[in-house]
Amino acid sequence: MYEPTDLASTATEYPAGSEIRESDWHILAGFWHPVAFSSDLADGPVASKLLDVDLVVYRTSEGAAVARDLCVHRGSKLSGGWMSDDGACIVCPYHGLHYDRSGQCTWIPANDPDSPPPAKTMRLFSYLAAERYGIVWACMKPEPLRPLPEWPHLDEFGPEWLRIQIPKGTWAATASRHCENFNDIAHISWVHMKTFGNRARPVVPDYTLEQTDYGLYMALPYIEVERGFNDDLGEREREVFYQHHLTYPFATDLKVDYYEDDGESFVTSHFFDIGSPVSARTTDIYQVSLTNIPGATVEDYAEYQLVTNSEDIVIVESQRPENVPLNLAAETHIRADRLSVRYRRDLVEMFGLGAPEMVA
Incomplete structure (x- = not known):
């Protein structure tokens, strides 16, 4: 009913009851x-x-x-x-x-x-x-560990670009699980069968992976299936090129390039995705996109992204353990996991996340 008399202020830094270590x-x-x-x-x-x-x-x-x-x-x-x-x-x-x-x-x-x-x-x-x-x-600290993500495309863009702000979503999952999923390639052919996944082409090539000043860079081709989930386009294959710019800890600029059917019109889309850790196992998802797809509308583009998210959330919310295991021996890995393995290693070695708690 009452706060103790020796409690000078409720404004302590680490929140009482938090399940985040x-x-x-x-x-x-x-x-x-x-x-x-x-x-x-x-x-x-x-x-x-x-x-x-x-x-x-x-x-x-x-x-x-x-x-x-x-x-x-x-x-x-x-x-x-x-x-x-x-x-x-x-x-x-x-x-x-x-x-x-x-x-x-x-x-x-x-x-x-x-x-x-x-x-x-x-x-x-x-x-x-x-x-x-x-x-x-x-x-929440007076000296940030890292600057804001550098996404100059979102600062200034010409009239040929359409900016789309996706309605914020809240996932019952950790920010790291969401981030790994957004940057995972092998799941596309299996999870995204309503949108762009191609189950006939599940092999992930030996992609480019580089360390950057801000995090990681990954680049690779993929053969998408273009599905008209809200129109009569049907299904057709399309070769695209993905470039993932992952800014630690939870922000990604995914650039997708491809040629239109005429072989001359070059289309680029940016998917900016940030997971904001509400709590230990709840994450707010902020997404903004830029595209120069001819005839694209905010409504159709946002709907497409929300359908894509709905495919992912079912999987990510079901993952166990809910926390990403930073001990690399805790889960098995395949060749396509090179980015997530490096990501986990960097969270430990660069920032000290997951360090054993000191016992007094």
């Missing part, structure tokens, strides 16, 4: 993760969750901001509030306290107008925030 939590907190689409903030603050921490995401006249979803006065959720008329502050729905982009309380309406300004200690537990690619990102 504390050592892994502190590492993952040092990366940038999506917490909202920019368009989500059009009508005011929104609630989000990252690494078991409830967040409020809001945009002031100075830019996007991310903080604990907790007013420091009496613990109400700020995501139920609104922005001030001048756009400079988020307003608590309980007592109307105003907080600026830095999290500092700037006005307490219940105080006498002649009162001194709110104490400097009256501020939200705020995090680093950045807005790029139509996404609001948060880093």
Whole structure:
């Protein structure tokens, strides 16, 4: 019923009750993760969750901001509030306290107008925030381990490109399982039979795999089957070329190139996919695409991606153990798994994830 008298603040860094191992939590907190689409903030603050921490995401006249979803006065959720008329502050729905982009309380309406300004200690537990690619990102440490993904195609693109924002999905799976699946080639011929998989061509070639400054690069050809799941195209084979740019820990730019049937029109699509770890076994999926497919529409393209996701989610949510085994001996591997094996090894060797817990 009551908090103990020796509890000075509820704003501790590692969230109580989290099933993410504390050592892994502190590492993952040092990366940038999506917490909202920019368009989500059009009508005011929104609630989000990252690494078991409830967040409020809001945009002031100075830019996007991310903080604990907790007013420091009496613990109400700020995501139920609104922005001030001048756009400079988020307003608590309980007592109307105003907080600026830095999290500092700037006005307490219940105080006498002649009162001194709110104490400097009256501020939200705020995090680093950045807005790029139509996404609001948060880093829960003062010094990020890595910069944001570098996706210049999403910063500037000409009128020949169509940008598609896929509705956010929430998967009952770990971010690493989702990331491995998105970058897995061998499953395509078996899982994606409603969309582009080709069961007649299951062999995965000895693909290019390179270490990069940001993570991994993989490139290979594949013979897709183009299926008109929502029209009368039927089925036909099409040779495509995949390039996966994986930015650690959970972000990928998948570039797909192919020639149209005329053999002259060259088509390129980018699938930008980021898994944001809500908790130990829940992941929000943020996806944005660019394509120059002639005649493509946002509605059809988004529907196609959602059908593709629906094929994947059945498999990924069923995987056991739910956590990706970072001990490479815990699962068997095939030749097509070279990327996922390198990915797991790098998570351990580069960042220290999965390290044995120290016993006092």
